[in-house]
Each structure stands twice: as C-alpha cells, then as structure tokens.
Amino acid sequence: MMLEILRHIVQEVNAAQGLGDALQIIVRRVRDSMETEVCSVYLRDPISGRYIFQATQGLNQELVGVASLAPGDGLVGLVAEREEPVNLENAESHPSFQFVSGIGEEPFHSFLGVPIIHQRQVLGVLVVQQAQARRFDESEEAFLVTLSAQLAGVIAHAQVTGSVDIGIETGAAAAKITGVAGAPGVAIGTVVVVTPGADLYTVPSRQAADRRKEVRAFRDALQNVREDIQVVADNLGGELSSEDHALFDVYLNILDDSALGAEVVARIKGGEWAQGALSQVMIEHIRHFERMEHSYLRERAVDVKDLGTRVLSYLQEADQEVISYPERTILVGEELTASTLGEVPREKLAGLVSVRGSGNSHVAILARAMGVPTVMGAVDLPYTRLQDRELIIDGYNGKVHLNPPPELRARFQQILDEDAELSRDLESLRGEPCETPDGYRVPLWVNTGLTADATRSLEHGAEGVGLYRTEVPFLLRERFPSEEEQRQIYRGQLEAFSPKPVTMRTLDIGGDKALSYFPIEEDNPFLGWRGIRVTLDHPEIFLAQIRAMLKANEGLGNLRIMLPMISNVAELNEAMDLIYRSHRELQQEGVQGELPPVGVMVEVPAAVYQARALARRVDFLSVGSNDLTQYLLAVDRNNARVADLYHSLHPAVLRALADVAEASRQERVPIGICGELAGDPGAAILLLAMGYDVLSMNATSLPRVKKSLRNVPLGEGRALLAEVMAMDDAESINARLDDFLRAHGMEKFIHTPLA
Numbered sequence: 001m002m003l004e005i006l007r008h009i010v011q012e013v014n015a016a017q018g019l020g021d022a023l024q025i026i027v028r029r030v031r032d033s034m035e036t037e038v039c040s041v042y043l044r045d046p047i048s049g050r051y052i053f054q055a056t057q058g059l060n061q062e063l064v065g066v067a068s069l070a071p072g073d074g075l076v077g078l079v080a081e082r083e084e085p086v087n088l089e090n091a092e093s094h095p096s097f098q099f100v101s102g103i104g105e106e107p108f109h110s111f112l113g114v115p116i117i118h119q120r121q122v123l124g125v126l127v128v129q130q131a132q133a134r135r136f137d138e139s140e141e142a143f144l145v146t147l148s149a150q151l152a153g154v155i156a157h158a159q160v161t162g163s164v165d166i167g168i169e170t171g172a173a174a175a176k177i178t179g180v181a182g183a184p185g186v187a188i189g190t191v192v193v194v195t196p197g198a199d200l201y202t203v204p205s206r207q208a209a210d211r212r213k214e215v216r217a218f219r220d221a222l223q224n225v226r227e228d229i230q231v232v233a234d235n236l237g238g239e240l241s242s243e244d245h246a247l248f249d250v251y252l253n254i255l256d257d258s259a260l261g262a263e264v265v266a267r268i269k270g271g272e273w274a275q276g277a278l279s280q281v282m283i284e285h286i287r288h289f290e291r292m293e294h295s296y297l298r299e300r301a302v303d304v305k306d307l308g309t310r311v312l313s314y315l316q317e318a319d320q321e322v323i324s325y326p327e328r329t330i331l332v333g334e335e336l337t338a339s340t341l342g343e344v345p346r347e348k349l350a351g352l353v354s355v356r357g358s359g360n361s362h363v364a365i366l367a368r369a370m371g372v373p374t375v376m377g378a379v380d381l382p383y384t385r386l387q388d389r390e391l392i393i394d395g396y397n398g399k400v401h402l403n404p405p406p407e408l409r410a411r412f413q414q415i416l417d418e419d420a421e422l423s424r425d426l427e428s429l430r431g432e433p434c435e436t437p438d439g440y441r442v443p444l445w446v447n448t449g450l451t452a453d454a455t456r457s458l459e460h461g462a463e464g465v466g467l468y469r470t471e472v473p474f475l476l477r478e479r480f481p482s483e484e485e486q487r488q489i490y491r492g493q494l495e496a497f498s499p500k501p502v503t504m505r506t507l508d509i510g511g512d513k514a515l516s517y518f519p520i521e522e523d524n525p526f527l528g529w530r531g532i533r534v535t536l537d538h539p540e541i542f543l544a545q546i547r548a549m550l551k552a553n554e555g556l557g558n559l560r561i562m563l564p565m566i567s568n569v570a571e572l573n574e575a576m577d578l579i580y581r582s583h584r585e586l587q588q589e590g591v592q593g594e595l596p597p598v599g600v601m602v603e604v605p606a607a608v609y610q611a612r613a614l615a616r617r618v619d620f621l622s623v624g625s626n627d628l629t630q631y632l633l634a635v636d637r638n639n640a641r642v643a644d645l646y647h648s649l650h651p652a653v654l655r656a657l658a659d660v661a662e663a664s665r666q667e668r669v670p671i672g673i674c675g676e677l678a679g680d681p682g683a684a685i686l687l688l689a690m691g692y693d694v695l696s697m698n699a700t701s702l703p704r705v706k707k708s709l710r711n712v713p714l715g716e717g718r719a720l721l722a723e724v725m726a727m728d729d730a731e732s733i734n735a736r737l738d739d740f741l742r743a744h745g746m747e748k749f750i751h752t753p754l755a
C-alpha cells in the first residue's frame with residue numbers, strides 16, 4: 001500500500017513538466033496521502049544560501065517565491081542545518097520557531113520537516129503541518145523520509161533542467177553540474193548530443209530548419225511504418241486471434257493522421273524538428289499509459305513506445321548525414337563508447353561528457369590517452385536539451401558549467417591558456433632521457449589501443465609500450481577479427497615501435513568492456529567472467545590471438561605477451577601451456593622467432609599475496625592499479641556514486657604496490673606498472689622509490705611524469721615514500737604529495753577545485 005503510493009508519487013513527479021509542476025505535484029499528493037492540512041517545499045537558493053518557500057498546499061500561495069529563511073533560521077533552517085527530521089507537537093513553542101508574516105501558519109500547531117538531500121547536499125526541506133497539536137507518528141515520519149530521499153534526485157534534475165531552459169531565453173541562470181573527473185584539462189565548446197540508435201528518450205530538442213520539410217519527413221516515416229505493420233499483419237494472417245487483429249487496428253489508428261499524426265505535426269509547425277516533436281508527443285502518451293491503473297492498459301505503453309521508436313528509426317535514417325561537427329565539439333551522451341569517440345575528427349574534439357560511467361571507465365582511459373578533457377558520471381545533466389549550447393567542462397574537477405557568468409568563463413579561458421603554455425614547455429623535454437638529478441634512469445612507456453596512439457606516443461617520447469589493450473580493435477568491430485586480421489593489426493603496432501618493446505595483453509573483455517557480438521550478462525560483471533577467465537574457456541579465441549601475435553613478431557622480435565586478471569597459479573600454467581603449444585606449432589609451420597617474454601598482470605588482491613609464486617613462472621610482472629584499487633577497496637571503478645571512495649593513494653593500495661615490488665625483487669623478476677596511477681606526476685615519484693623498473697602510462701601524461709622525475713633525486717623520493725607509508729589515510733597522503741610538488745616548483749601538477 002505504502003509502496004504503491006510512493007511509486008505513484010515518484011512516477012508522477014518524474015513525468016512533470018519542469019520544476020514548478022514537479023513541486024506542485026509533490027505538495028498536493030503528499031498532503032492528500034498523509035491526510036494533513038499543509039504541505040510545503042522550501043528550496044535552497046544556491047546564490048544567497050537562503051531557503052525559499054517554493055510550493056505549498058494550505059499556506060499563502062502569494063508568498064511562494066517571496067518568503068525565505070536564512071540557513072539556521074526558523075524550523076526549516078534547523079532541519080537543513082541538522083540534516084535530520086524535526087517532528088514537533090507544538091511548533092511555536094520551539095526556541096527556533098520564527099514567525100513569517102503573512103504566510104498563514106497560525107492555525108497549524110504540529111510540524112514535521114525532513115531534509116531533501118542529494119549527493120550529500122541539502123537541496124531543501126519538505127514540511128507537513130496540522131492544526132491538531134499532536135506528534136506525527138513514526139510511520140508518517142518514515143514515509144516522508146523515504147519519499148524525500150527518492151525525490152531528491154528528481155528535484156536536482158528538474159532544477160538543472162530549469163536553468164537550461166531559462167538560459168535559452170535570458171542567458172542567465174548559471175548552473176554547475178557535478179560529475180567525476182574523467183580526463184584532465186579544460187574545454188570551452190559547443191555541444192553535440194550523441195544518440196545511440198533510435199531511442200525516444202535521448203532525442204534532443206532542436207529548432208526545425210525548414211518546417212515544411214520536417215512535416216514531409218515525418219509523414220513519410222509514418223507511412224513507412226504503417227506499411228510495415230500492414231505487412232506484419234498480412235503475413236501473420238490466419239494465425240492471429242480476432243483480439244490480436246484488433247490490436248493491429250489500434251496500432252494503425254494511433255498512427256492515423258488525425259490522431260497522433262496531427263499532434264506531432266502541430267508541434268513541428270510550432271518550430272520543433274520532426275524527431276523532437278515525435279519523441280515529445282510519444283513520451284507524453286507513454287506516460288499516460290504507464291499511469292493507468294489497469295495492468296492491461298499499462299502494458300500498452302510498451303506498444304506505443306515500440307511504434308514511436310519505429311517511426312523515429314525512419315526519421316533518423318533519412319537524417320543521417322546531417323551531423324557536422326563544430327570547431328570545438330563537446331560530445332555529450334548518456335553513455336559514450338570508444339566507437340563514438342572515433343566518429344569526430346580529432347582536431348575538432350574539444351571535450352567529452354558522459355552521464356554514466358566513472359573516472360576509470362574505459363572510455364575515460366581512452367580520452368586520457370587522446371588528451372581530451374572529460375567529465376564522467378554527470379548524472380544530473382539534462383543532456384538531451386543541450387544541443388548547440390556552449391558548455392565549459394572542467395576535467396580536473398569533474399564539473400560541467402552551463403551559462404557561466406563572464407568572470408568564470410574568463411577564468412577558465414585563462415586555465416586553457418596556461419595549460420597550452422605548459423604543453424609547449426614540456427615539448428622541449430621530448431628528446432631528453434627520464435633521469436633523476438642523481439643519475440637514476442627510468443624507462444617511460446605508454447599504454448595504447450588505438451592505431452593513432454603510436455604516432456602520438458612516439459611524439460611524446462615513449463620508449464616502449466607497457467600495455468597494448470588488444471580488446472580495443474575487438475570493440476570497434478562487429479565480429480571477432482580473424483587470425484589474419486589480428487596479425488595485420490599487431491604487425492602495425494610492433495612495426496611502429498620497433499625496436500622498442502611492445503607489451504600486448506591478451507583479450508581482456510567482461511567487466512565494463514562488452515563486445516556487441518559476444519554479450520555477457522551478469523549481475524556482478526567485475527567479479528565474473530572477465531579477462532583470462534573468458535579466454536581460457538574459449539581456447540580457440542586465445543590461440544588465434546597468440547598465433548597472430550607470434551606471426552606478427554616474425555623478423556621484429558620486440559613482442560612481449562601479458563596476461564590479464566590472473567587470480568591463481570593454475571590459470572597461469574594453463575595459459576603458458578597454450579602459449580608454448582602455439583609457438584611449437586608455428587615453428588613446425590615454418591614461422592621464425594624465439595618465444596617472447598611472457599608476463600602477468602597483478603590486478604587482483606590474490607595476485608598480490610602470490611606475487612612470488614607468479615613471478616617464478618614468468619619473465620615480468622606488471623601491476624594493473626586500476627583494477628587492483630577497485631578490488632582492494634571494493635569500489636566499482638565505473639560507478640559515479642562511489643567515485644569519491646576510489647582513492648588511488650589509499651594506504652592499502654600503497655602497501656600492496658610496495659609488497660609486489662618487494663616480491664619481484666626477491667625473485668629477480670622485473671616489475672612494471674601500467675595502471676593510470678603511473679601517469680600521476682606525484683605518484684610516479686613514489687613508484688620509482690618503491691623500485692618499479694618501468695612506468696607505463698597514457699601518452700598525454702608522459703611529459704608531465706618525465707618533468708616530475710627529472711626534478712626529484714631518488715634519495716629524496718625514498719624519504720618521501722617512507723613518510724607517506726607511515727600515514728593512515730589517503731587524504732593526508734594526497735596533501736603531503738601536493739605540498740611536496742609545490743615545494744619543488746611543480747604546483748602546475750596539482751589542481752585544486754575551482755568555483
């Protein structure tokens with residue numbers, strides 16, 4: 001019963017047209033379902049910090065948008081300050097009570113206020129009041145708390161959407177959306193919204209360039225769908241019951257010009273393009289059906305959605321070639337993927353914003369390799385409405401700014417200019433070795449995946465490849481590449497870097513890397529069928545890959561093979577057997593070449609504890625700190641909600657890194673690291689001090705790391721390491737590292753949050 005009511009309210013609020021409408025629904029529905037006399041919402045004004053009386057049922061409507069309370073003032077301020085409910089039998093006798101003239105609270109004695117909290121921020125306060133002096137009971141309080149927790153996200157979203165719409169008309173209403181840092185850097189550019197396939201919910205709102213043409217396109221699409229449905233109905237012919245036949249008639253009626261058609265056309269004539277008009281009308285109808293009490297009718301929402309999607313596909317087919325990318329494109333999408341990045345010419349791609357995903361999602365890693373500032377997990381961004389708008393993205397701090405005031409825009413332009421200057425400075429280091437002032441030489445390698453990475457990496461002074469992610473070419477295709485196709489791709493990489501070493505990792509799919517042609521559906525993909533687990537279960541895939549690598553290596557000899565996600569010795573032994581077998585067979589087939597060095601990634605806590613046993617069986621170890629951090633801290637690297645728990649410099653992570661280095665030293669096996677941590681100028685100092693032989697990172701980070709290591713004598717790095725290893729929390733370690741960089745003239749490598 002309670003659950004039903006909650007579900008209904010949240011659904012209705014979700015379907016509201018804008019913030020005002022949403023708040024109206026909340027106050028009305030809460031008052032009715034709790035049978036109280038008053039329900040009001042106060043929202044925090046981000047500029048003044050005051051709580052503004054935004055909606056009410058039962059108090060004076062004329063003061064809506066006018067009355068307000070300072071933080072800490074009155075009972076509303078008290079709820080906000082304490083971040084917990086306040087439940088009173090007699091409000092006016094409470095010391096915090098403040099009389100707001102004209103609001104009309106006098107007749108109401110009992111008061112229950114709960115905070116509305118989103119991402120740890122108090123957005124406002126939800127209040128119910130009653131004339132009868134009584135305490136609201138426990139279940140009422142629990143109801144309001146539950147509702148408020150669910151509505152917080154919806155309200156936050158509606159607030160940002162509101163400032164987007166206001167901004168179109170007035171250029172005012174600055175909004176800042178918080179996401180997660182994806183790739184460092186700042187970008188100011190124009191939004192292009194990415195829509196994957198036909199999806200009514202992701203169609204951006206856009207002005208029609210030629211209304212008559214849009215109406216024609218819509219009518220053509222409608223006609224096509226009608227014909228398709230007629231064909232289906234005819235084909236099924238006798239197999240349909242009369243009821244099913246009736247359903248087809250209903251479909252055709254919905255599509256009729258006089259019904260849905262007329263609504264969409266009216267909207268196009270009002271200035272919206274055909275895709276936008278169609279999706280807006282369809283979504284309204286779908287919501288209408290979804291709200292029906294009768295389950296049969298509720299399910300019809302699916303049919304309406306299907307119809308709309310069909311019409312949309314036809315429209316999108318006809319519209320296909322129209323995407324032209326502006327000079328400084330900011331790609332914005334629900335879930336950006338590696339292949340969408342490839343569609344924009346690199347010189348036009350200024351930045352990326354993904355609503356889903358987090359800082360160590362693979363698309364973020366690719367963006368870092370390409371040097372494209374990126375914000376991930378911007379969950380409150382109403383991205384479908386942003387087409388052609390100017391946006392500032394702050395990839396250092398994971399923030400997106402909409403309608404920024406001129407001073408803020410100027411500040412970001414200044415950072416852009418400073419960054420460009422730093423890059424020019426660093427360029428002069430390209431030919432220089434990475435050597436500490438006390439003469440300690442460290443090879444800096446790169447992580448690659450895209451073909452274009454090779455040129456960029458060499459330009460940045462890479463001395464080898466520590467991680468070639470072979471899954472990237474797999475992700476960009478529609479089927480498994482054949483052995484020969486793979487050989488050619490691998491040959492390209494090996495040749496581009498020859499004679500420098502290239503470490504190729506065997507296919508690492510699963511987790512957040514799904515191949516469209518080999519879907520893996522699991523509840524816990526990061527703990528599931530991933531990396532070596534998949535390829536050992538499919539030796540045909542593993543063997544084809546190893547054979548392709550060995551063939552590509554013929555006459556070059558710079559290949560190294562690396563195995564991902566090893567969590568026990570048996571997996572390693574099995575993989576080694578397959579590698580030996582391929583090598584033997586190829587020799588019999590006349591392919592020349594020694595067996596290349598083989599190494600293991602240490603990216604699962606079990607591998608940390610077994611580092612010596614693993615090291616004894618291979619030629620090198622390489623720590624995958626991205627996964628190791630996620631597994632050690634039990635924090636999904638892909639989930640924005642827990643992004644602030646993903647501490648790359650958590651003491652547990654540092655301890656594990658140091659232990660693996662020590663194990664490899666005892667076994668006299670070289671140790672490298674190829675996670676993103678290696679690309680952090682401060683962390684690199686610590687890794688060197690721990691004894692890491694090779695640091696492998698994205699090409700963009702390489703010049704910064706080189707600069708940092710050339711600045712700090714190894715002896716000093718060791719002292720710093722000893723200091724931070726004695727610390728108990730990531731915050732202190734980060735702060736100490738920042739101080740250290742500052743003291744060595746490297747404040748440019750620290751980015752403190754901006755406005």
Ligand code: PEP
Nearest residue numbers: 603624625626627674675
């Ligand atoms: C890692 O986990 O640190 C790593 C380098 O592999 P990936 O990021 O591709 O999972």
Ligand code: MG
Nearest residue numbers: 603624626627
């Ligand atoms: Mg990994």
